Amino acid sequence: MISKWNYLPLTEKEKQAKEILSRTLGLDPYICELLVLRGVTNETDAKKFFRPQLSDLYDPFLLNDMDKAVNRLNKAMGSKEKILIYGDYDVDGTTAVALVYKFLQNFYSGLDCYIPDRYDEGYGISIKGIDYAEENGFSLIIALDCGIKAIEKVEYAKSKGIDFIICDHHVPDKELPGAVAVLDPKRDDSTYPYQHLSGCGVGFKFMQAFAISNNLSIKEYLFPLLDLIAVSIASDIVPITDENRILAFHGLKQLNSNPSNGLKAIIDLCGLKNKDITTSDIVFKIGPRINASGRVQSGKEAVDLLISKDPEGAKEKGENINQYNETRKEIDKQVTGEANKILENLKDFESHKSIVIYNPDWHKGIIAIVASRLTELYYRPAIVLTFSNGLVTGSARSVQGFDVYKAIESCRDLLENFGGHTYAAGLSLKEENIPTFIERFENYVAENILPEQMMPQIDIDATIDFKDITPSFLKTLKQFNPFGPGNTKPIFCTKRVLDYGTSRLVGRELEHLKLEMVDSRSENIMNGIAFGMHEHNEYIKAHHPFDICYTIEENTHNKNIQLMIKDIQPSK
Template sequence: MTSKWNYSTLSSEEQSYESRLSKRYAACPPISRLLVQRGITSVEEAEHFFHPSLKDLHDPFLMPDMDKAVARLNKAMGAKERIMVYGDYDVDGTTAVALVYRYLRNFYSNVEYYIPTRYDEGYGISKRSIDYAASQGVSLVIILDCGIKAIDEIDYARSLGIDFIICDHHVPDDRLPDAVAILNPKLEGSTYPCSHLSGCGVGYKFMQAFAISNGIPGAELEGMLDLVAVSIAADIVPMVDENRIMAYHGLRRLNSNPNLGLRAIIRICGLSGREITISDVIFKIGPRINASGRMQSGREAVDLLVARDSAEAHEKGKEIDRYNQDRKELDKRITEEANAILEARGEDCSDKKSIVIYNKDWHRGIIGIVASRLTELYYKPAVVLTLNNGMATGSSRSVQGFDVYKAVEATRDILENFGGHTYAVGLSLKEENIPEFTRRFEEYVSANIQPNQLTPLLDIDAQITFAQITSEFVATLRRFNPFGPGNQKPVFCARSVMDFGTSKLVGKNLEHIKLELVDDTSGKVFNCIAFNMAQHFDYIHSRRPFDIAFTIEDNKHQAAAGAIQLLIKEIRIPE
């Protein structure tokens, strides 16, 4: 689907900030504009942005209930109570459990971890897990990346003498569980400065507060930021404030001395000896960790991430990689089946503003990925449902700017359970309620989605010429890392570029174009890659001018240090 190019503009006040910053970055004019777009208005703020410091992390005791959580943990350890660290089966949950368990294990041995199975227990706290905890003499559960809606389950646990500390980041309901402490920056009335932590990030802040209260130096905990960086990237939380600080230092750890489990995955992914980026985490490391919970058991991911022996870690990593291969095959098959159903419905020309699709035989661990693919293909909010333990269970994904959480919430009276974020929600309902859910979900989306939200937008940060892509500009651009929501990788456009005469089709089916492009501002030839754009090749090869939108990437296939490649996001042929 062709995108609408949305050109960033600056207000008059922002233009004055840009003018001020341009004195410092005169050699790279677009840099000042990119900084202002990120809310940076002075050279001092720019230097803080370019040099993220752990000293700038917020005081963890600013989070409501943090003092209660630390006091209960200290009491449990002092009384030698058995503690369970419990978390969700996705990347965020498993990294959070690994971090808290590994850190506490340094000081305390009477601790274990638990990950519910996706298929037998489902999301969040299960009655089975509470019964297990009671049978093991557990009296304190630290729950990570879930639990904020587990009112009945925590009441049941309390009746058995089990306390809960909830560390979550999902949107809470009006009524909260009766836990000893609830650590969630999204709680109503919370003034914690960073409201968009990952679940693992909340766990990190809890351990940071625990360390402060006991006078423990921070180096050991800071050494676990590789796990936080993986959670931030995989859960796609905003890359701003302390998320960006933790991701920055976590990536440094990933590139220098990652934990044994992550090191095994890095080797299996073929990333050894290369600089690992947020993109590598999103597309290579994260999916492998996730595959464990999707295909088998999320506990195996935690087993890997807390491994103390490199040979053991490598074997566990290979097993998880096999799960990922199985996941990819299932993903491809189910996506093809879903597309066939929607094509038969005439979804491309349908006047409906949403997609709800159900197949009782689809694999539950894959439906979130399929929902994402359908949203990308049809550019509509999508819900994909399957049957699990007699209940229709699903995942929803959304388009830019539309809050799918509110759309699902509008049907809550016919749902058994739901939870999530603005752009991704999990839900379950009785099979007989699917038609009514489909009707009401479409009704809400149609009434609330804006026309411009049904057309993909490609945000253009700046128009530049090839002459402006200097080595100094590229070096400064690298300092904007790590990228993510709120600090997206800048997208540029260049006008009237032309083929140098050496561009060619590549790929198994010749579906991609490897380009060498020039413009009239510079004699330099730029290497570029345009994935799945072979339809433009004949025009490009005729050496007529066209426009491109692109990001600037490090070219990992060229030996020269600092070599770059333009990743073409879209090609515009003049009418």
């Protein structure tokens, strides 16, 4: 499928900001252009962008109900109440539980962790979890990365004499649960300056506020847990901007210099030992292994790994979780194949603007992954449904620019439960409602999705020449890390380049292009790799000019500059 290249030209106001930045900071104009595109328009913001400081974190008491949350936690600890730390079974939830548990464990012993079973209890606060708390004498539950819609469950807990503090980051309904405190930066009445914290991030802010109220050293007790925050931010695909950028930046430093025993075990199993770990490594290697525990077995095992104090014990737990990940891959491959067969046999599939498919026998733990794969393959919002615990349950994923949460919300009268974000959501419904849901969801998508959202798109930050790509330029680019939503790795375009004469096909099946290129503006010979783009070989070898878009990387073997080609198009 042909990709649409989106060029991001600066407005006149942005051009002026770029020129001022270039003059005052003495930076390459293209670097300043990248800064302006990211909303960095003055010297102060630029310094904060390049050197994120933990001292710039926001006051946690700006979060609504924070004073209530801290007072209730202080009361519980002062009265020696038993506290249950409850979280979702995904990476964000398990890292949040591990962070709060590890922090409070320094000062209090009456703690335990609880992760609901994906298959028996489903997402969020469960009756079984509350009953567990009652049976074991817990009078306070701290819910992390879930609970924002658990109105009835919180009332049930109150009837049992159990209080809730909810720390969530999902979009709430108009009515909030009747908990002692509801910490969520997405509340309609939120007074917090930043909306996009991860679930683990909200837990971090709670512990930050608790430390402030008790004159505890944040540097000594809380900052060593930033590696967990970095893993949550990267894995949950939240924007890496503003406060998240500070947390991710310092969390990655912690992950690379002194990770916890649990994360170190996973790092070693991933083959990342002695390597500079990036957000990409978390997304594709570390996160999936932590997630595999909740998908295949139990999310509680991931928490046990993350809070482990014993390196040998952590290593053993990590190996178990690594095996779950191998099992997950096998199931994922099987279900993805079955899903593709359903779509191949679907009448008029090409005219559909969305994908909703159902198989009651599919493994609940991998339907989110399959939905992601279908979205990437067919470029349309996808929902994959299976049957679990008496209800049809599903995971939704979306394409760039389309809000799948709102699409699902438009069908809320057909649903038993739903929640999530713009690009990822979960839902449950009765089996008899599936046909009506499919019809209404498709109608909503068809009426609201734009044609360009249904094709691969590449946003190009700047059009440059090969002469602009210098070691100094690459060195400054590295300081744009950590990358993620809101600060994606810069993509550049160079037009009318030519094969130097030495480009060739490589790979086991000669499916990749190893390029050596020149442009007409300099004598620089630039190396590049274009994975899976063998179809362009004949055109390039015929010495026709072509346009490329790419990221600029450092070759790990010889430390030379190499272009990672995203797409190739014949020059106009």
